[in-house]
Amino acid sequence: EAGVAQSPRYKIIEKRQSVAFWCNPISGHATLYWYQQILGQGPKLLIQFQNNGVVDDSQLPKDRFSAERLKGVDSTLKIQPAKLEDSAVYLCASSLAHRPTDTQYFGPGTRLTVL
Amino acid sequence: DQQVKQNSPSLSVQEGRISILNCDYTNSMFDYFLWYKKYPAEGPTFLISISSIKDKNEDGRFTVFLNKSAKHLSLHIVPSQPGDSAVYFCAASNYNNNDMRFGAGTRLTVKP
Numbered sequence: 765e766a767g768v769a770q771s772p773r774y775k776i777i778e779k780r781q782s783v784a785f786w787c788n789p790i791s792g793h794a795t796l797y798w799y800q801q802i803l804g805q806g807p808k809l810l811i812q813f814q815n816n817g818v819v820d821d822s823q824l825p826k827d828r829f830s831a832e833r834l835k836g837v838d839s840t841l842k843i844q845p846a847k848l849e850d851s852a853v854y855l856c857a858s859s860l861a862h863r864p865t866d867t868q869y870f871g872p873g874t875r876l877t878v879l
Numbered sequence: 880d881q882q883v884k885q886n887s888p889s890l891s892v893q894e895g896r897i898s899i900l901n902c903d904y905t906n907s908m909f910d911y912f913l914w915y916k917k918y919p920a921e922g923p924t925f926l927i928s929i930s931s932i933k934d935k936n937e938d939g940r941f942t943v944f945l946n947k948s949a950k951h952l953s954l955h956i957v958p959s960q961p962g963d964s965a966v967y968f969c970a971a972s973n974y975n976n977n978d979m980r981f982g983a984g985t986r987l988t989v990k991p
């Protein structure tokens with residue numbers, strides 16, 4: 765079974781530039797999550813989708829971050845414009861359904877460096 | 880907000896001995912707890928979980944203990960193996976709100 769795919773794996777940009785990350789979840793998984801992991805910290809949930817609807821985006825900085833999951837499969841996370849403090853690993857995860865007991869499977873992440 | 884805390888950034892143990900990783904939480908609404916393991920350049924992978932109605936859950940070499948009154952959980956690995964060397968994250972959630980909160984992680988090194 766293929767895992768969660770993310771691209772790119774690494775991205776370096778200058779502050780105030782825009783960047784987008786892509787995630788392809790495990791086939792059949794209805795729930796998709798985006799996390800931000802700053803160096804030395806645990807992953808922090810940014811947004812979660814159930815199919816193509818947003819379940820929770822309370823921790824997403826909506827002035828600069830946006831995410832979509834068109835057709836309930838792939839998802840993109842965008843930052844526009846980027847700030848230095850956005851440097852982090854962005855992790856995508858998916859689960860079969862929207863229950864805490866449904867195991868979340870993580871992709872390898874995209875490491876973003878903002879200069 | 881540090882609702883889940885792992886106060887030991889690192890732990891080193893000898894192969895064959897027990898590894899004990901600790902985690903504390905502050906939010907009494909958490910009722911489901913998980914441990915994830917992370918190797919470099921990979922995403923976290925699920926290891927073991929426990930519901931608040933239990934105080935122990937065992938899976939092979941891995942056992943998680945939950946002390947609700949102390950808001951504390953621990954992961955025991957017995958016996959520890961070099962392949963267990965990784966960063967271990969404690970996470971907590973609530974059945975009514977699937978907003979999982981992670982600790983900062985503990986880096987475990989198992990020496991041969």
